[in-house]
Amino acid sequence: MNFFSTLLLALPLSSIAKDPVIAKPVALQCEYLLNPIGIDATKPRLSWSMADTRQDAKQTAYRIVVGKDSVAVSKKRGTSWDSGKITSANRLVNYTGEPLTAFSKYFWTIELWDKNGKLAGKAPVASFETGMMTADPWKGSWISDGNDINKRPAPYFRKVFEPKKQVRSARAYIAAAGLYELYLNGKKVGNHRLDPMYTRFDKRNLYVSYDVTAQLLKGSNAIGVLLGNGWYNHQAIAVWNFDKAAWRARPAFCMNLRITYTDGTTATIVSDADWKTSLSPIVSNNIYTAEHYDFRREQAGWNTVDFDDHKWEPVVVRKAPSDLVVSQAMQPVRNVEEIPVKSMKKLDDTTYVFDLGRNISGVTKIRIKGEEGTIVRLKHGERLYANGRVDLSNIDVYYRPKDQTDPFQTDILTLSGKGDLEFMPKFNYKGFQYVEVTSNRPVQLTKESITGYFMHSDVASKGSISSSNPLIDRLWWATNNSYLSNLMGYPTDCPQREKNGWTGDGHFAIETGLFNFDGITIYEKWLADHRDEQKPNGVLPDIIPTGGWGYGTANGTDWTSTIAIIPWNIYLFYGDSQLLADSYDSMKKYVDYITQISPKGLTTFGRGDWVPVKSKSDLEYTSSTYYFVDATILAKTARILHKHADYDHYRKLADQIKAAINGKYFNAETGIYASGVQTELSVALQWGLVPEIHKAKVAENLAKRVAADGMHLDVGVLGAKAILNALSDNGQAETAYRLAAQDTYPSWGWWIVNGATTLYENWDIKAERDISLNHMMFGEIGGWFFKGLGGIHPDEQYPGFKRIQLRPNFVRGLDHFKAVHESPYGKIISDWKRTGNKVRYMITIPPNSDAVVSFPVDDGKKVYRNGKVIAPKITLGAGVYQFEIV
Numbered sequence: 064m065n066f067f068s069t070l071l072l073a074l075p076l077s078s079i080a081k082d083p084v085i086a087k088p089v090a091l092q093c094e095y096l097l098n099p100i101g102i103d104a105t106k107p108r109l110s111w112s113m114a115d116t117r118q119d120a121k122q123t124a125y126r127i128v129v130g131k132d133s134v135a136v137s138k139k140r141g142t143s144w145d146s147g148k149i150t151s152a153n154r155l156v157n158y159t160g161e162p163l164t165a166f167s168k169y170f171w172t173i174e175l176w177d178k179n180g181k182l183a184g185k186a187p188v189a190s191f192e193t194g195m196m197t198a199d200p201w202k203g204s205w206i207s208d209g210n211d212i213n214k215r216p217a218p219y220f221r222k223v224f225e226p227k228k229q230v231r232s233a234r235a236y237i238a239a240a241g242l243y244e245l246y247l248n249g250k251k252v253g254n255h256r257l258d259p260m261y262t263r264f265d266k267r268n269l270y271v272s273y274d275v276t277a278q279l280l281k282g283s284n285a286i287g288v289l290l291g292n293g294w295y296n297h298q299a300i301a302v303w304n305f306d307k308a309a310w311r312a313r314p315a316f317c318m319n320l321r322i323t324y325t326d327g328t329t330a331t332i333v334s335d336a337d338w339k340t341s342l343s344p345i346v347s348n349n350i351y352t353a354e355h356y357d358f359r360r361e362q363a364g365w366n367t368v369d370f371d372d373h374k375w376e377p378v379v380v381r382k383a384p385s386d387l388v389v390s391q392a393m394q395p396v397r398n399v400e401e402i403p404v405k406s407m408k409k410l411d412d413t414t415y416v417f418d419l420g421r422n423i424s425g426v427t428k429i430r431i432k433g434e435e436g437t438i439v440r441l442k443h444g445e446r447l448y449a450n451g452r453v454d455l456s457n458i459d460v461y462y463r464p465k466d467q468t469d470p471f472q473t474d475i476l477t478l479s480g481k482g483d484l485e486f487m488p489k490f491n492y493k494g495f496q497y498v499e500v501t502s503n504r505p506v507q508l509t510k511e512s513i514t515g516y517f518m519h520s521d522v523a524s525k526g527s528i529s530s531s532n533p534l535i536d537r538l539w540w541a542t543n544n545s546y547l548s549n550l551m552g553y554p555t556d557c558p559q560r561e562k563n564g565w566t567g568d569g570h571f572a573i574e575t576g577l578f579n580f581d582g583i584t585i586y587e588k589w590l591a592d593h594r595d596e597q598k599p600n601g602v603l604p605d606i607i608p609t610g611g612w613g614y615g616t617a618n619g620t621d622w623t624s625t626i627a628i629i630p631w632n633i634y635l636f637y638g639d640s641q642l643l644a645d646s647y648d649s650m651k652k653y654v655d656y657i658t659q660i661s662p663k664g665l666t667t668f669g670r671g672d673w674v675p676v677k678s679k680s681d682l683e684y685t686s687s688t689y690y691f692v693d694a695t696i697l698a699k700t701a702r703i704l705h706k707h708a709d710y711d712h713y714r715k716l717a718d719q720i721k722a723a724i725n726g727k728y729f730n731a732e733t734g735i736y737a738s739g740v741q742t743e744l745s746v747a748l749q750w751g752l753v754p755e756i757h758k759a760k761v762a763e764n765l766a767k768r769v770a771a772d773g774m775h776l777d778v779g780v781l782g783a784k785a786i787l788n789a790l791s792d793n794g795q796a797e798t799a800y801r802l803a804a805q806d807t808y809p810s811w812g813w814w815i816v817n818g819a820t821t822l823y824e825n826w827d828i829k830a831e832r833d834i835s836l837n838h839m840m841f842g843e844i845g846g847w848f849f850k851g852l853g854g855i856h857p858d859e860q861y862p863g864f865k866r867i868q869l870r871p872n873f874v875r876g877l878d879h880f881k882a883v884h885e886s887p888y889g890k891i892i893s894d895w896k897r898t899g900n901k902v903r904y905m906i907t908i909p910p911n912s913d914a915v916v917s918f919p920v921d922d923g924k925k926v927y928r929n930g931k932v933i934a935p936k937i938t939l940g941a942g943v944y945q946f947e948i949v
Contacts, residue, residue: 086115086122086177086910087184093171093191094392095583100168101194101236101272103390106157108641111173112889113154113183113910119940120910122183124150124176129160129169136170137188143169148176152911154887155639155863165196166234166321166329194236194272194390200319201388203333205240207315208340209379212296214313215355217345217490219365220288221372222338226279228324233279236321237288238270240384241295241314242350242490246287246366247278255395256518257350257492260552260588261294263608264384265310266595269391275320286332287366290314291348291490295384297610299351300463303563308610315381317388339375341365345489346477351562352462352469353443354488358479359435393584394522396551398425402515408451412505416451417498417513421820422837424494424548424558425518427474428487431506435480439502443472443495445559445836453499457834458560472559492518494548494559494837496820520550525885526579528848531878532804534812535848541815542845543579545822546572549839550582553589553608557824557835563606564589565840567622567670571784572839573629574846577636578855578884586629587642593626594649601649601656605670619657619668620689621781626653627696634703637887638863643700650697651709657690658716664723666690673840674833675779676809676826678740684728685781688746691720695751699859724752734760741768742782748793749785762793769798776802776809776826784843791851796872796919799851803844804876811844853882853893858915863887867914871895873902873948888912902948910941924948 090112093099113122126148128141135141144160163169170190175183195201208218235252237245239259245252252273259269292298296314297305320332341362347355364370405420417427422445429441444453459471472493476486498513500506528539549555554572556565569589576582592608603623604613627650630642657666669686672679698713728737729747734757737743744765747753753761765786769775778786790799806812809826817828824838849855854871857864864886871880873895881894889909896903908914918926920935927933927947 085184086113086117086120086175088112088173088175088186089114091171091173091187091189093189095581096392098190099392100192100234100274101270101390102191102392103194103196104392105163105196106159107191108155108157108639109171110155110887111186112887113175114889115177115183115910115941117178118942119178121178121941122152122154122175122911123178123180124148125153126174127156127171128173129158129171131167131169133170133188133190136172139172139174141171148174154911163193163196165193165200168192192272195270195388198386198388201317202331203317203319204335204380205315205317205383206334206336206338206378207313207381208376210313212311212313213298215298215347216342217292217348218290218314219341219343219362220290220316220338220378221366221370221375222286222332223283223368224286224332225283226322226324227330228326228328230276230279230322231325232274232323233276234321235273235275235318236270237316237318238268238388239290239314239316240264240268240310240312242291242293243316244289244489245273246289247275248280248285249364249367250278252278254397256398257293257396257490257551259391260393260396261608262592263310263595264295266385267387267389267591268383268385270388271391279322283368285366285368285370286318286320288316288318289343289345289489290316291345293350293490294608297349297351299349299469300465301351302461302463303606303610303612305351305610310384311610312384315384317383336378336380338378339372340378341372341375347469348488348490349469350491352471352491353474353493354491355475356486357477358481358484359477361479393552393588394520396518397521398516398518399521400517402517404510404513404515407508407510409508410451413502415500415508416447416453417500417510419496419498419515422494422496422544422548423515423517424551424837425492425516426488427498428485428514428516429476429500430483430485430512431476431478431508432483433478433480433502433506434504435478437478437502437504437506439476439478439500439506440470441474441476442470442499442501443493444497444499445495447497453497457836458494460832461560487516492551492558494557494835517547519547520552520582520585522550522585523581524579525577525581526849527883528853528881530852530880532876534804534806534815535877537815538803538811539845539848541819541821542575542842544820545837545839545842546576546579546845548821548837550576550585552585553592554585554839556840557838559837560835564592564608565622566603566605566607566625567673567780568838568840570625570628571780572842572845573632574850575842575844577632578846578849583633583637583639586633590626590629590642590646594646597649597652601652603653617670619670620666620686620693621669621671623653624689624693626650627693631696631700635857635859635862636864638865640703644704647700647704650693650700654693654697654713654716657693661690664720665727672742672779672781674825675742675782676777678742678777680740680742680779680781681728681737684724684737684743685746687720687724688750688752691717691724691752692750694720721752725754731757734764736761739764739768740777741765741772741786742778744768745778745782745785745789748789758793762790762795765789766795766798769802774798774801775805775807780840783841787844787847787851791847791872796851796874799847800872800874800876803847803851811841849882849884852877852880855882855884855891855893864891864909865912867891867908867912869893869906869914869916871904872919873897886912900949904946904948905944907943908939908941913938913940918946918948920948
């Protein structure tokens, strides 16, 4: 290669070609959703990003135009709000125009000015539509079928109506205590699953909005609603006492179908005493166990106009479950991926076992025919017995059934004998890889008789990695499978045994979630659940939502620090302080409670390092560390929100806690925390306890401890969150990578080489307890790949990746690593390749952002750009760059 070829390779790629690209606004969103309907926010957040491939591309000004006329808005005329030209690089602003009105569609667009002060290319016209806004517009009543809470069959509801004039548009708004499916003229409305999302039902209920204009017919129309129990009427008995929840009642719903006619007038069809109800073929439904269906009880056309409902019963009007009904403005749960069966084994004429080839959360669809009265059972599990049958013993351990009528994760069908039948549960999901189908009479099934559906909150992908080590790539994939399996409108621990919103699991995995997926709407909803569940004294339960369980003595800082850690990470990743502001009072009450019970700065309020390999960490030390984390985040939040007195108070409190921890647990002479096990050394480095002058020594001790432990993990959940970051952020990236890439017990890779497609609950695959095969509590590694190898970090002084901190680690054992993260400003790429003793490093910094790049240049190596030696730490504007480290 000659000098000129080398020079070309070292040039920024965007400077090699001509510079014809014109900047333009893209990705216009309202409340982090594309063209949403049913927005209740009075000052909704509007956001966008800038497409511009030029070097140092940036936005110098913007102008937002909002109005009800799309044509006028496209011409930059807005009657609701015209911000005027604002000299600013902001890409997230709150609407501050004329007060928004309920049930109104608003169009908006934006003008941007580029780095040269020139007007960028034209933006599309986006929209958002307000919903109820307040409780006043609800005209419908809450209705139920009036049955007892122990009644098993799910109820149908129906009503026939006729629009009086020509329809311009129609919107359905439905809230339910329990779960629902909504139908118009025989067809399901929308493709959501498990709506509405689970909340503390006696505090807050969610309603969902639909555009149903296209489903309305001229003349008569029929509305149908099918209600399921969900978490509202928990008929199964398990250790968390959901069957004793204070809110528990027979499912109910409230609905407004608002029609706008072409002459501008409106009419609203509502849920009221005129509706009729009947029991459905869903003879039992339980979010925790399964669903039972009797095909003989089907009522063909029950949700159509011509159906004869004279035998149906009148409905019962009841009180609303709570005083607060708000819009479900979040990504819904859907059947996201269809998964064909990988293999089937026929054990006999009445027993078949199907293998999807991977562990998922979701449901199965079965196509089957058989004699009338044939009973078919579909048992879903993660493991097989030696005889090939499905084994539930690792996941049914907390179920406490009174009898055998509702077996765990087992759908039960009663066939009608009327040809080919199809069944997929409506109000349940499971965690499984295998499905055992048994019947009391012979049935003929094929591999195609069963289809699996991976079901989860349908969040957009935001990140990817690829490397020269297939184990690393597979582990990242498996981590994402577990993350999505445990995202059901709130983050859960596992999709089978519990389905609970364990707080610790939620914050251990927050960075993995945010590097890989656009989860802000899910977390904002879940933190609202936190605020609903918090006791007046500040205490939080360690499962949220809860029916009352979890306010015990161990629901302490290491778990319920979600109240601080998750809003803080949302701020770092999105540059949005709203969740910090919404959660501030709750954070403050929580920290004040811990201070009250632990006035000297040390607390034992916590669960400790759950499921370690063998070592035990000091409970007071780890719990106090999270107390310090919470106080630190609270102080930083107070400063962001301009609460200066609070900032001074909580900064001093954090300093006092840190001093108390280091005073009791840190030996400055030896560089050891507590007893010196992996978790104890890791959390000190991860969470900022170690004085700057001692960091290198503590990190070296941690690396030595890992080596002494055979280059294997000896941590539980707290250590798993901390150890890789503690090493790679403090000069020990080689040890961190060796741990991450380890494939013998105990390690993440040990699961993968043993066939895991998700993360497990226990390092020991053959453990007798705590052995769910789809758990997220050890999931930090999925975020560490971006940080520890790709080097991508947010900067808290310039959050939302306005400024990116790039600190890659070119570790031995990897020849190539690439991390891509779609930040609020655009795509960040950190991509390095090793050839001999040379590393070529390529980065992409999105428009309107910049980066501080710190190169690892040990062993006397130098960094070259454009053939010239540069400093090992530089600041770069937007663009595409290439470097060589030799």
